[in-house]
Amino acid sequence: MFGKSMLSRKVTFAAAAAATGVLVLSACGGGGDDGGSATDAAAAGAATGPITYVQGKDNSNIVQPAIDKWNAAHPDEKVTLKEQTDQADQQHDDLVQNFQAKNADYDVVSVDNIWTSEFAAKGWLQPLTGDYALDTSTLLPATVTAETYNKTLFAGPTSSDGGLLYYRKDLVPTPPKSWDELMSMCDIATQNGIDCYAGQYAQYEGLTVNVAEAINTFGGSILSEDGKTATLDTPEAKKGLDALVKGFADGDIPKQATTYQEEQGRQSFEDGKLLFLRNWPYVYSLAKTDGSSTVKDTFGVAVLPGDGDGKPGASSLGGHAAGISVYSDHKKTALEFIKFLQSEEIQNDWLTQGSAAPVIASLYDDPALVEQFPYLPELKTSIENAVPRPVTPFYPAVTKAIQDNAFSALSGSKTTDAALTDMQAAVQNAISGGQ
Numbered sequence: 198m199f200g201k202s203m204l205s206r207k208v209t210f211a212a213a214a215a216a217t218g219v220l221v222l223s224a225c226g227g228g229g230d231d232g233g234s235a236t237d238a239a240a241a242g243a244a245t246g247p248i249t250y251v252q253g254k255d256n257s258n259i260v261q262p263a264i265d266k267w268n269a270a271h272p273d274e275k276v277t278l279k280e281q282t283d284q285a286d287q288q289h290d291d292l293v294q295n296f297q298a299k300n301a302d303y304d305v306v307s308v309d310n311i312w313t314s315e316f317a318a319k320g321w322l323q324p325l326t327g328d329y330a331l332d333t334s335t336l337l338p339a340t341v342t343a344e345t346y347n348k349t350l351f352a353g354p355t356s357s358d359g360g361l362l363y364y365r366k367d368l369v370p371t372p373p374k375s376w377d378e379l380m381s382m383c384d385i386a387t388q389n390g391i392d393c394y395a396g397q398y399a400q401y402e403g404l405t406v407n408v409a410e411a412i413n414t415f416g417g418s419i420l421s422e423d424g425k426t427a428t429l430d431t432p433e434a435k436k437g438l439d440a441l442v443k444g445f446a447d448g449d450i451p452k453q454a455t456t457y458q459e460e461q462g463r464q465s466f467e468d469g470k471l472l473f474l475r476n477w478p479y480v481y482s483l484a485k486t487d488g489s490s491t492v493k494d495t496f497g498v499a500v501l502p503g504d505g506d507g508k509p510g511a512s513s514l515g516g517h518a519a520g521i522s523v524y525s526d527h528k529k530t531a532l533e534f535i536k537f538l539q540s541e542e543i544q545n546d547w548l549t550q551g552s553a554a555p556v557i558a559s560l561y562d563d564p565a566l567v568e569q570f571p572y573l574p575e576l577k578t579s580i581e582n583a584v585p586r587p588v589t590p591f592y593p594a595v596t597k598a599i600q601d602n603a604f605s606a607l608s609g610s611k612t613t614d615a616a617l618t619d620m621q622a623a624v625q626n627a628i629s630g631g632q
Contacts (some may be wrong), residue, residue, distance in 0.1 A: 207565075212234065247275045248534060251292070252307030254283040257551030265536060265542050272438055274530040276305075296321040296522065304525040307517050308352055310343040310585060311592050317351040318521065318590035323521035325350040329532050336539070337577075339477055342557045344518045344587040351520060353535040356547065356554040358515025359579030360410060361572060362499045363466055363474040363484070365492065370522045371411060372499035376414070376440050376510075379473060379502045383449040386472040394444065395454040395462040396475035400604045403458055405586060405596045406513040407475065408603040413511035413584045416505045419599070423599035427624040429617050437503075439613050442606050455608055476503065477515065482552055496570040500579050509542050514583035516554070539541045555579070587624075594627030 255261060261278055268275045274475035281288045289312060295303045295481050296316070308316060322534045325331050331353050334541035340354035362379075364372050368389060371559045373379035383393035397403030409419060417434030420427060428434070454462070459476055466474040469491040474480070481498060483491050501510030519538055521531040537543060545559060547553040550568065554576060560566060587595050598620055606616035 212271050225242060245274055245530045248304035248527050248530050249277045249302050250305045251279045251303050253281050253288045253597060255280055256283060259547045259551035263546065276534055299524045301524045301526050303444060304527060305519050305521055305531045308520050310516050310518060313321055313344050313352050313518065314346040314389045314588050315590045317346040319448050321523060322351040323523050323528060333521060335558060336556045337580050339514050339580055339583045340516055343514050346499055346588065350431045352511055353446050353519035353539055354516060354518045355538045356517050357554045357556050358477055358581050359576055359583050360475055361474060361478060361575055361579060362501050363480060364497055364499060365472050366497035367494055367495040368472060373502050375503055375505040376502045380449055390426055392451040392471050393449045394473040395471055397462060397620060398454045398607055399456050399458050400600050402596060404603055405599045406611050408438065408599055409586055411441050420589065423587045425628065427621050429621040429624060435613055435617055438606060442613050443446065445607050478554060478572055478576055479552065498575050498576050509578055509582050512579045512583040517527035519595045528617055568627055595624050598623030
């Protein structure tokens with residue numbers, strides 16, 4: 198993903214899996230824990246006034262300057278930034294604690310897109326409908342889908358992300374378009390005494406990301422569209438996981454990649470020890486500017502390889518959004534502030550100043566921005582073809598089921614068939630409310 202703030206998020210993927218949620222959307226008849234106070238808060242929140250914006254540590258220093266612009270133009274509706282830590286699990290837990298306490302001071306909160314369904318199901322986020330509707334027509338559709346639960350938008354996308362393929366263009370002039378083509382190029386790595394391919398295969402959230410990409414790329418899925426049924430017992434899902442298992446078995450993916458999170462793979466690639474790397478856009482600027490990088494002028498960026506049907510691979514969608522707490526007393530100001538964060542001015546600022554992937558589609562085609570960030574066209578394609586990780590309030594148990602069984606398959610302690618059978622059962626148990 199791009200700059201230092203995004204890097205801090207990506208290297209804590211495991212922590213992001215701490216999201217929890219077990220209740221259905223109260224507006225749809227479920228037992229949310231707000232005891233009806235969400236409706237009262239919604240009525241009270243029609244007023245405008247000062248608000249607080251809560252998000253993880255602003256390592257790239259792009260959020261406070263944006264807030265300063267807002268405050269200069271809105272002296273009666275000033276925004277105060279409350280920075281959390283840079284650890285995603287701690288960010289999540291802080292939000293949960295303050296939602297449970299019905300803290301009206303947490304007006305607008307930044308949520309990882311895997312948290313939205315949990316917070317929506319518990320009745321903590323203001324539905325962005327009616328008087329609170331957002332115009333999403335200029336946004337990348339995948340970013341909107343990721344913040345939609347039960348066909349309702351609950352958070353406004355503010356940054357996005359998609360996986361990219363980094364490759365040694367001095368050794369591979371034309372990047373592979375399919376997984377089989379990539380694997381066929383591993384002879385080039387062998388001839389040059391380096392490893393062929395790596396992604397993020399340690400047992401943490403990044404493994405879910407990479408396994409989901411493989412399954413989705415080959416036409417499979419993890420959950421049904423309504424999120425009520427596990428769908429891992431299919432030939433397509435088997436083909437996707439098999440691709441990774443075979444890569445490890447053949448040595449095309451090095452054994453040590455089962456210890457790789459984002460940074461270990463990046464370091465190997467920058468050290469010139471890897472022909473291909475699946476990672477986020479943040480790697481681009483570091484590989485270009487790190488004093489120790491040996492590939493500054495010899496790497497290229499492409500979309501993730503597909504299954505051979507001519508389509509690009511299906512990245513797992515990354516990114517964050519801003520949601521309005523149902524307990525906020527100043528929801529109208531909160532809504533306008535979210536619109537401000539989604540404005541072209543702020544999205545452009547965050548890209549140019551912090552390498553944050555924008556949610557406005559047109560920015561990816563801006564000639565001046567493409568000249569500054571040459572990977573933007575590939576990133577746009579990646580995001581347009583991205584698939585959100587399973588949208589479910591039971592995400593923590595789902596991602597654990599994926600990680601446990603996929604890791605067993607990649608490390609050789611389970612066959613692909615056994616891993617998928619166990620994964621199917623564990624995921625189904627999770628979404629049925631089991632633990």
